[in-house]
Amino acid sequence: MILSNDSSKPIYVQIAEWLENEIIAERFTANEKVYSQYQLAELFNINPATAAKGLTILVEEMTLYKKRGLGMFVAPEAKMMILEKRRNETLTKMVTDIVLEAKRLSVTKAELIQLIHKCEEEIQ
Amino acid sequence: MNVIDCQKVNKGYRRTNALEDITFQLTDQKITGLIGRNGAGKTTLLKILAGLTKHKSGEVNVFGKNPYNNLLVSANSILVDDQMTFPDSLTLEEILRSAPAFYKKWDTQLAVRLFQYFKLDSKQQHSKLSKGSRATFNMIFGLSTHCELTMFDEPTNGMDEAVRTDFYRALLKDYIAHPRSILISSHHLSEIEHLLEDILLIHKGKVVLHADLDEVKEYAVAIQGPVADVEKWTAGEEVLHSKRVDEQKQYAVFKKNSKLERARLEGANIQMLTASEVCMYMTSESKGGIDDVFK
Amino acid sequence: MMFLSNISLTSVVLSQVKFKLSAYSGLIYSLIILQVLGILFATGWSSSGTSINNISINLNISSIDSGFIFVSLLAISVGNLITTRAYRYDDFSFVATRLSSNIANCIVLLIFSCYAGVTTYFTVYLMRIFLTFNSTNEFVEGPTILDDPMNSLLTILAMIIFLWMFSSLGYIAGTLFQNHKLLFFGALVIIIMLLLTGTWIRISEIIFVENSSLLILVAKTFGIAILIFATSTAISNRLGVRV
Numbered sequence: 254m255i256l257s258n259d260s261s262k263p264i265y266v267q268i269a270e271w272l273e274n275e276i277i278a279e280r281f282t283a284n285e286k287v288y289s290q291y292q293l294a295e296l297f298n299i300n301p302a303t304a305a306k307g308l309t310i311l312v313e314e315m316t317l318y319k320k321r322g323l324g325m326f327v328a329p330e331a332k333m334m335i336l337e338k339r340r341n342e343t344l345t346k347m348v349t350d351i352v353l354e355a356k357r358l359s360v361t362k363a364e365l366i367q368l369i370h371k372c373e374e375e376i377q
Numbered sequence: 378m379n380v381i382d383c384q385k386v387n388k389g390y391r392r393t394n395a396l397e398d399i400t401f402q403l404t405d406q407k408i409t410g411l412i413g414r415n416g417a418g419k420t421t422l423l424k425i426l427a428g429l430t431k432h433k434s435g436e437v438n439v440f441g442k443n444p445y446n447n448l449l450v451s452a453n454s455i456l457v458d459d460q461m462t463f464p465d466s467l468t469l470e471e472i473l474r475s476a477p478a479f480y481k482k483w484d485t486q487l488a489v490r491l492f493q494y495f496k497l498d499s500k501q502q503h504s505k506l507s508k509g510s511r512a513t514f515n516m517i518f519g520l521s522t523h524c525e526l527t528m529f530d531e532p533t534n535g536m537d538e539a540v541r542t543d544f545y546r547a548l549l550k551d552y553i554a555h556p557r558s559i560l561i562s563s564h565h566l567s568e569i570e571h572l573l574e575d576i577l578l579i580h581k582g583k584v585v586l587h588a589d590l591d592e593v594k595e596y597a598v599a600i601q602g603p604v605a606d607v608e609k610w611t612a613g614e615e616v617l618h619s620k621r622v623d624e625q626k627q628y629a630v631f632k633k634n635s636k637l638e639r640a641r642l643e644g645a646n647i648q649m650l651t652a653s654e655v656c657m658y659m660t661s662e663s664k665g666g667i668d669d670v671f672k
Numbered sequence: 673m674m675f676l677s678n679i680s681l682t683s684v685v686l687s688q689v690k691f692k693l694s695a696y697s698g699l700i701y702s703l704i705i706l707q708v709l710g711i712l713f714a715t716g717w718s719s720s721g722t723s724i725n726n727i728s729i730n731l732n733i734s735s736i737d738s739g740f741i742f743v744s745l746l747a748i749s750v751g752n753l754i755t756t757r758a759y760r761y762d763d764f765s766f767v768a769t770r771l772s773s774n775i776a777n778c779i780v781l782l783i784f785s786c787y788a789g790v791t792t793y794f795t796v797y798l799m800r801i802f803l804t805f806n807s808t809n810e811f812v813e814g815p816t817i818l819d820d821p822m823n824s825l826l827t828i829l830a831m832i833i834f835l836w837m838f839s840s841l842g843y844i845a846g847t848l849f850q851n852h853k854l855l856f857f858g859a860l861v862i863i864i865m866l867l868l869t870g871t872w873i874r875i876s877e878i879i880f881v882e883n884s885s886l887l888i889l890v891a892k893t894f895g896i897a898i899l900i901f902a903t904s905t906a907i908s909n910r911l912g913v914r915v
């Protein structure tokens with residue numbers, strides 16, 4: 254993955270999200286050690302302090318836990334927690350954006366719901 | 378611990394003020410970007426910190442000492458810039474071989490490896506190098522000193538794209554292996570943004586902003602919408618930049634605030650800015666920009 | 673955690689001296705050229721002829737004085753040269769303070785003076801070889817260092833210290849000039865005025881002529897050189913680098 258400077262998201266948020274994606278994809282499983290801030294810094298070519306901030310977010314959200322002197326590990330419930338969070342936060346935010354854009358384009362609520370149904374069918 | 382502590386530092390050249398009441402502290406082992414437009418005073422500040430020139434008033438402390446004529450500061454700091462010179466009678470190889478006598482933490486292995494990687498000619502003289510190769514050599518020299526305070530003044534001037542990328546990567550890897558305080562000046566923030574922890578933004582000899590990279594990024598936002606709405610949303614705010622997009626629409630950059638969420642719900646088109654854009658708007662001369670010239 | 677390298681003034685000065693000796697080694701070539709020139713100018717410096725009983729004797733006295741004058745001029749110009757920007761800036765690419773640079777320069781000039789003094793003294797032997805091969809000379813004679821070793825050594829020492837003093841003159845002139853061109857010309861005007869009023873001649877008589885022994889002269893010259901270097905160091909303290 255290449256991080257984007259232009260993205261609306263700060264780099265440390267992008268790092269946290271990348272780690273979450275890795276956990277969802279089960280490339281890091283429960284109780285497995287994740288990359289250290291230095292490994293992340295090298296991997297993404299970023300300042301180690303920025304990488305550390307990304308890790309800190311996940312520790313605060315209890316997705317990761319610290320073992321003193323050993324590093325950061327994936328919490329047993331991590332995957333579920335991330336999925337839950339994404340449903341709540343990310344999806345809500347995206348839907349808000351859709352609703353706002355629909356309003357700007359004078360798309361009615363019924364039309365919007367219809368569009369969602371259509372998209373869903375196409376994907377399936 | 379503070380590596381650098383500047384209190385109300387002033388420096389003038391003849392009638393112009395190069396630095397005016399510069400006050401900031403730098404804690405150790407961070408990579409800090411010294412950002413500012415051409416002529417903002419970056420080079421002057423770095424030269425004072427390296428003890429090469431003397432400030433006029435105020436207090437400058439590097440490792441707790443005034444850097445001017447201080448041996449401890451000289452032994453533990455280096456300023457790499459394009460004015461660095463070495464005797465013509467020595468080859469590049471001889472220059473690198475004389476360094477360990479001066480710099481106790483000199484990393485010979487790193488110097489030799491980088492030297493070979495960048496394919497420099499060991500028998501060449503420093504003054505005969507092309508601008509790009511000289512910048513590369515100076516960078517190798519600066520990195521290899523492993524000085525506790527390593528300063529680079531526009532280090533990539535003259536380097537081609539590939540070397541720049543390699544240089545920044547080398548800097549980061551060496552920093553991870555040997556954490557130390559690094560201060561890089563540049564007027565291309567976007568080029569070094571990913572490396573930085575801190576940004577020290579100076580403009581016209583004054584410190585405008587000294588903050589964490591992410592704080593800088595979130596310091597201001599851009600908003601776009603109908604003229605009347607934009608005026609309403611930015612009323613009473615510190616507008617850094619504003620321009621008319623077309624007949625109906627207005628674009629404005631202003632300090633982030635709590636009203637933003639409401640503006641978003643009211644249909645404002647909010648754009649996050651890059652740190653580089655924030656710095657650019659904070660140091661622009663006029664609120665309108667280049668477009669005003671063509672009015 | 674920060675680990676600062678502690679480095680003493682002595683060790684920085686030593687490193688700088690070592691560095692400068694290798695960096696400025698090219699100056700030795702100029703010295704050799706001037707010494708050869710000195711020999712060429714010296715031959716047949718003064719001659720006198722007499723004739724006794726049909727035997728004509730032509731006496732040629734050659735000395736290394738001209739060689740020494742050339743080398744002294746070189747000392748002045750080298751002293752001046754190393755105060756120029758390029759040389760000063762080179763120091764600051766490595767660990768240096770203005771004090772350490774000045775002390776190192778002073779020592780390097782002393783080492784060069786030693787080298788120049790000794791070699792110039794011995795050009796007299798080279799000159800004899802040169803004169804022997806010059807067919808017009810039947811006999812080449814002169815004192816050797818073994819005739820009066822103490823005095824010869826003292827002569828060499830005197831040459832060294834004088835060369836060092838000359839280099840200090842070039843050094844202070846250069847330092848003044850680097851500091852401010854006006855300062856340099858101001859000093860020049862004062863010196864010319866001293867010369868015109870004769871004060872200078874009186875001063876130099878006291879210092880250089882009225883001495884009971886060569887050793888005292890050497891000691892005085894040494895003191896003057898030290899004084900000049902110290903003054904230069906004080907003057908150069910406000911000189912910026914890479915400005």
